[in-house]
Amino acid sequence: MADEHTTGSPRTLKTVSRAFDVVRALEELDGARVTELANHLDLSKSVVYNYLSTLRAEKFVVKEEDTYRLSLQFLLVGEYVRYQNILYRIGKPEIEELAEKTGEYAHLATEQHGLGINLYKVSGEKAVGSDYQVNKLQRADYLHFSATGKAILAHLPKERVEWIIDQYGLPGKTEATITTREELFEELETIRDRGYSLNDEEEIKGLQAIGAPVTNRHGRVLGSISVSGPVRRMKQPDYHEQLIESVVNTANVIEVNVNMEESDDDFPTFS
Amino acid sequence: MADEHTTGSPRTLKTVSRAFDVVRALEELDGARVTELANHLDLSKSVVYNYLSTLRAEKFVVKEEDTYRLSLQFLLVGEYVRYQNILYRIGKPEIEELAEKTGEYAHLATEQHGLGINLYKVSGEKAVGSDYQVNKLQRADYLHFSATGKAILAHLPKERVEWIIDQYGLPGKTEATITTREELFEELETIRDRGYSLNDEEEIKGLQAIGAPVTNRHGRVLGSISVSGPVRRMKQPDYHEQLIESVVNTANVIEVNVNMEESDDDFPTFS
């Protein structure tokens, strides 16, 4: 009662945050019952019950027997969001063509909140363990150890990259992962110079990927694409050069089409 | 102060509902600025600002310049939800095979909150206007005028079907759409008897679809599948019979595989 309320700005609504705590808990637990959730979140049963009832009324949660789960409403909204993304609309068919032409995995990615999100991926004929990679559950992931991520980082404003590193750090994944600021900025410079990025077993041992950015005509990076495959195959000199050309070429095609579509809405260059 | 608060149960949290009002408004408006949203929702600027800031902190909203949009977080959560669905996991490869074998569009659908949701769809070789249909934006839609929807309705408990009709009615879409209770219940009986459902230009003129349900071993309907194509082709007697067999057969294969997977968790038959 005596101490200051320190109502920092922007004021965040605790009730809304708690609602999303419930959403995240339902995801973590793969659905849960009232008491289970109440323990997990350290809230009283009645409170949790009210949150679940509200989320259910909003159709973002379903109840089966006494178990509450997230509903497919998230998928519907999610697909709407993806469809709004011009990079997805333009890039999808091009990525499919790239996968067919190269026979490798092809990816289309973008950045949000400093993390990378796969908008789309296709497996070509040669791609191994197709079910594992294509059906694997998607998460937003660090940008600094994937070919798509590094291509994006290389074309973000420096202060934004700094902010991202401050937020998430540079955690290692394999022994090849770049984990220091200096190394990363050097690498990003290299990527800018040569026009494509390389992920050399930095995320998964045995896997190499080649990426290229897609920017709009104001220089803002919209996302990136990549192909990936086993190092054994990817490192064969002629094949390697050929893949780089295909990737860079596809990125350019997408870029041109995106910029033709975007010509109405005018973004300022930066800020 | 004098009148009753009518705090009906379950008590729904207004702050959470308003947060989802904001989400829906951002979807409707394809992103919006603070003042625009405030007008649209009849709330003060500062209130809207607080909701947006909270949603942004939770990473479900992004801010570009001064425009707020829904983020791809919805897609990530949505893909998680879909992946949790056993019908999707088991059905996806079978649906792909069905599309390849028949050359037509193949669909995998389920029910939620009394509406139908497409979990997956693939276009076969013969499928026309592929980009239109496959890339079209998904919405939860009425069950009574699609082949997948009717196959589901036919295997839900009668009182649930009644509840759905009470909730949403039976709106017409073409002149062939079933719009009366009696007709619908007769149709559902027919579907149960012959084992498959037919959508005969009831949703889109010129389009026919053949559907079949997928139930678990307790008789609960998990969803349904269908193939669709132009009536001209679909109504050729031999081809028609052949398609029915393929659809019913695929549904059975999925059913068997789902029931093998589910054999651990035991649901009671009804309630």
Add this chain to the structure above:
DNA sequence: GTGACCGTTCGTCAAATACAAACACATATG
């Protein structure tokens, strides 16, 4: 330079939520 507009911040009061205890119901347990 002035006016209108934007997004953001802040103090204040009414309102909406958290809590705990009680409820109805089921399923074990002595």
Add this chain to the structure above:
DNA sequence: CATATGTGTTTGTATTTGACGAACGGTCAC
């Protein structure tokens, strides 16, 4: 067969929390 312990749900009440409107600090247009 009654008792104890577990659900999910409901309700009354205290108080935290969010809504409001006004004010601030920008930017852009005229």
